Amino acid sequence: MITLNNISKTFKVAQRGKGAGAALKAMFKRDYKHIRALDKVSFRIDEGEIVGYIGPNGAGKSTTIKVMSGILVPDDGECDIMGYTPWKSRREYVKNIGVVFGQRNQCWWDVPIIDSFELLKDIYRIPASEYKRTLEMLIETIDMQEFLHTPLRQVSLGQRMRAEIAASLLHSPKILFLDEPTIGLDAVSKLAVRQIIKTINAERKLTVLLTTHDQNDIEALTDRVILIGKGKILHDGSMQKIRRRFDTHRILTITFSNHQEPVTFPDTELISWSGESAVYRIDTTKVNVSSVIHSLGETLEVLDIKSESPPVEEIVAGLYQEHGI
Numbered sequence: 001m002i003t004l005n006n007i008s009k010t011f012k013v014a015q016r017g018k019g020a021g022a023a024l025k026a027m028f029k030r031d032y033k034h035i036r037a038l039d040k041v042s043f044r045i046d047e048g049e050i051v052g053y054i055g056p057n058g059a060g061k062s063t064t065i066k067v068m069s070g071i072l073v074p075d076d077g078e079c080d081i082m083g084y085t086p087w088k089s090r091r092e093y094v095k096n097i098g099v100v101f102g103q104r105n106q107c108w109w110d111v112p113i114i115d116s117f118e119l120l121k122d123i124y125r126i127p128a129s130e131y132k133r134t135l136e137m138l139i140e141t142i143d144m145q146e147f148l149h150t151p152l153r154q155v156s157l158g159q160r161m162r163a164e165i166a167a168s169l170l171h172s173p174k175i176l177f178l179d180e181p182t183i184g185l186d187a188v189s190k191l192a193v194r195q196i197i198k199t200i201n202a203e204r205k206l207t208v209l210l211t212t213h214d215q216n217d218i219e220a221l222t223d224r225v226i227l228i229g230k231g232k233i234l235h236d237g238s239m240q241k242i243r244r245r246f247d248t249h250r251i252l253t254i255t256f257s258n259h260q261e262p263v264t265f266p267d268t269e270l271i272s273w274s275g276e277s278a279v280y281r282i283d284t285t286k287v288n289v290s291s292v293i294h295s296l297g298e299t300l301e302v303l304d305i306k307s308e309s310p311p312v313e314e315i316v317a318g319l320y321q322e323h324g325i
Contacts, residue, residue, distance in 0.1 A: 001066070001207055002175070004131045007077035009038040009063055009231075037063040037294045038074065039231035047172045047174075048205040050197070052212070052222035052239075054316065060231045064103075065177050068209070094216040095124065098168030098176045105152065105160075106167050111177060117170060117198060124171040131170070138166045142196050158189025165196055176200075182217055194220045199268040211228050215316050230283070235319060246318035250289050251308045252280040257301035288289055 052076035053061055065070040067079060070093055079086055084093040100106075104265070107116035116169045121131045131193045141143055142162045147155045152163065161181060168176060182190045198221060200206050210221060218225060218239065218291050227235035227241065235242075256275045262273040267286035271279040282289055289307060296302060 001047045001082060002209075003041075003078075003080045004044075004064075004068070005042050007038050007041045007064070007067060007074045007079060008036070009067065009072065009074045010061075011035045013038055020075055036231050038067070040077070041228070041231070041233055042077075043233060043236055045207060045209065047225065048201070050201055050208040050210065050222050052210050052218040052225040053217060053228065054215075054225055055234075056213070056230040056320065057213075059228045061228060062179055063116055065179050065209070065211060069097065069177060070094065079311070089212075090237045095171060097110055097174040098171070099179075100161075100164050100168050100177070100181050101179045105164065107152045107160075107163050109153050110151055112151055113155070114148050116152070116163075116167060120167055120170050126171055130172070134172060138169060141193070141199055143168050149305075152313065158185050161185060161189065161193055162196065166191065169200060172204070173206070174207070175207045175239040178208060178212075180212055181210070182212065182214050190214070190217070199222055203324070218316070229320070230322075242319060246315045247309050248283065248285050249310050249314075250282045250284055251310065252282055252289065252292065253305045253306045253308070254278050254280070254296060254300075254302060256296075262268050263299050264297065265295060268292055272302065287296060296300070 007008050011034070013035055015033050041064060042058070053064065055061055063072065067074050068081060068086060070090040073087045081093070083243055084096070105197075106120075108119070109111055117135065122124075126134075140147065142158075142165065144162060144166060147159050147163075152160060155163070165181065176197075181197075182193050185193065194217065197208060197210075201208055208221075210217065212218065215319050224238050224241060225235070228235060251271075258275055260275045262270060262278070265280075265287070266269050267283045269281040269283075271281055280291055280292065293305060293307075296305075
């Protein structure tokens with residue numbers, strides 16, 4: 001469905017030193033720096049996949065999305081999406097995709113959200129019966145009824161993002177590109193947006209490419225991640241495989257009857273001790289979790305034990321560190 005082959009893109013950026021002298025010089029002669037945003041990027045995404053596209057700021061994520069959306073023309077390489085080359089057949093192609101940029105609006109700022117939807121219906125030439133059916137489904141799925149007739153500028157950030165996602169799905173696209181869809185949202189709104197994406201994907205077999213810095217989005221939504229750094233694809237594989245490679249520690253939280261003297265073990269870091277509870281970080285490559293639990297049971301009157309994997313942020317950070325980004 002989506003195939004990128006050796007896509008490259010370079011930007012020419014003007015450079016200027018500080019001070020009035022440098023500003024005056026720049027009026028007559030500018031210095032430029034060439035930035036390689038994408039360097040022979042290649043990957044394939046099949047129908048119905050939700051793929052996380054991750055990397056640090058400036059890695060090339062948004063540039064890739066813009067190339068795949070037909071907004072940018074690459075310097076080199078091939079891109080085939082549903083049989084279209086995005087920047088060559090843009091009018092026909094965009095009928096098949098939806099795009100949500102977390103920091104940009106596609107609904108109009110000063111008009112009720114429903115009016116923006118009506119305008120998008122005309123832009124995409126959606127038949128009235130199909131529009132009505134899709135809108136009813138989206139209102140129910142995304143829970144938009146209470147703010148549907150409110151101008152976009154008067155709704156909360158979470159409601160705005162729900163409206164943006166609905167707007168991108170009105171014409172029933174086959175592919176959805178999401179660029180930082182949960183940026184700035186509170187915990188409740190993030191959960192709502194994630195549930196919307198999962199529901200639409202399951203019901204319509206919608207293909208989703210998601211870029212985000214919120215690693216919990218990746219954990220909640222994707223089975224596969226593509227890591228890009230300095231314009232190059234550095235890793236493409238399942239989240240499960242990444243966990244197996246970098247999940248080398250366990251966080252052990254224990255509560256027990258009063259015991260003031262801390263209990264320590266080799267190759268195990270005592271993170272906190274309160275006299276009635278403790279948190280340990282265990283290096284599973286050197287020590288077995290069950291042996292630590294057994295030793296704690298012999299020393300303390302244990303009331304409860306909880307063993308957790310490290311947060312997904314730590315695992316992704318390990319992947320970044322491996323590739324030097």
